[in-house]
Amino acid sequence: MAQARQSPARSVFGSLMLIAFVIGAGAAAFAYTAGWFSPQHLTPESFVDALTPPTGVPLGHRRNHAKGICFTGVFEANGAGTALSYAQVFTRGQYPAFGRFNLGTADPSAPDATVRVRGIGLRISMPDGQEWRTAMINPPIFAVSTPQAFYELLLASASKDPDAMKTFAAGHPEFAAFGAWAKGGPWTGSYAEDRFNSLNSFVFTDSSGSEHTVRWSLLPAAQPVSVSPDDLAKRGPNFLEQEITERVRGGPQRWTMVVTVANPGDPSADPSKAWPEERRTVEVGTLTVQQIEPEPDGPCRDINFDPTVLPSGIRTSDDPFPAARSSVYAKSYDLRTAEAHDYPRTTADAKP
């Protein structure tokens, strides 16, 4: 065989090797991008798995905030929000809304008095076809600074190691403020008396193009009455749903939406850090809850309160949580909608 020239057979062999290499490299790059070579990196599945309660996977239900009840109502903007964002929802007027009062637990049958965190999912629709989805909770600050830390918190709270939470708290000093609220903060006997906070920051763009980093809250019109968890436990496992149903039947319930504007340098990327009390706040409107509907047939069941579904004029900020929540909520949505037969509707003509 001549040294200088390849034989045709050898050339074909070389070509086949090259083809095999190209195909192999392509497949490997694809698998790498899909995360198959890095099982330790956090995926939506990691969070969904870590959320699984001791009672088992809540088939057909949300993977967190699994227990809830739907409401319908209206958001009435007073026009003041137009100074901060050009989103149509802030123009003076009424916008249809629906949502879901819920408990921060992955167990859909957890007794109400055992769940510390309460939440509200809300969707406001605008005539221009856009919508604003938000999911808020009642603590004044979030438990941790990063999605990674939240994952570690889930692992620690599910751990059988008695020191797991202590170890976690030692490694995450920001957790202390949340811990203090969880222990010493007030409990109320009604969703209608709870204040709900976005905690995550977002960016509003006004009509002149100026940007404002904000957080928002829903402040209850009803006077909060503090009740001890022991007394709440005596009211039955589903007292919150029964109470809000009866209360709204007696008359609509209202919350004022307040937007807090950050100063430059405020911790916009860390929901575990409160902004100073004296920050500018703007009351932008009122949420009125007019009707309560049980979840199985209600409008809130088959919707994902993805906090990144925002109208033009509102966008995400440098806060890493909304992206993580969007990713994990989508996974939860994909799973539970595929499990609908495990959580059947009670009436045939229910709204999908």
Added chain:
Amino acid sequence: MTGYRQRFTPLQRLLHWLMAICILTMLFIGVGMVSTVKPKYLTLVSIHKPLGIAILVLALIRLAVRFRYGAPPLPADLPEPIKLGGQLSHYAFYVLMIGMPLLGWGMLSAATYPVVLFGGVRLPAILPHSESLHTLLWNAHFYLAFAFFALILLHVAAALFHALVRRDGVFDAMAPVPTYDEVVPAE
């Protein structure tokens, strides 16, 4: 070596290579975005949706161009099963190029997610809100994405086999730049 053969028209070659870049980008973004919880998740999703619609539009244009100009004949000495395989793969490509964006759009519609394009343009829902439709379309979109990538790998392997081993002009028919035995396209 047959060497001489008619090439695809320049418009067809442009569409092919432009779409090759778009579709590969799309598939990598797709598998990348569903496996991350980092802020890039939102960036990737915000590219995935408009890029998918762009591919749908390009694929429809390409289909019309294909009907108008056809494809150059395959070499006469190519075995019949290989010819058939090549032709079937073209059908599969068109089905996927048009079907995948529609499945994605339909899946988002069935879940009532907005489909936002560049510039904040919002597309209407093409299907009613339905959990069962969402599940069906989501599964189809997910598994067909892997089938699509596998088909592309097969396509690349076949193209390279034509270019390097058979050297029969099949690759040159779609080559982005004139190759060794380029002749004036008969148009």
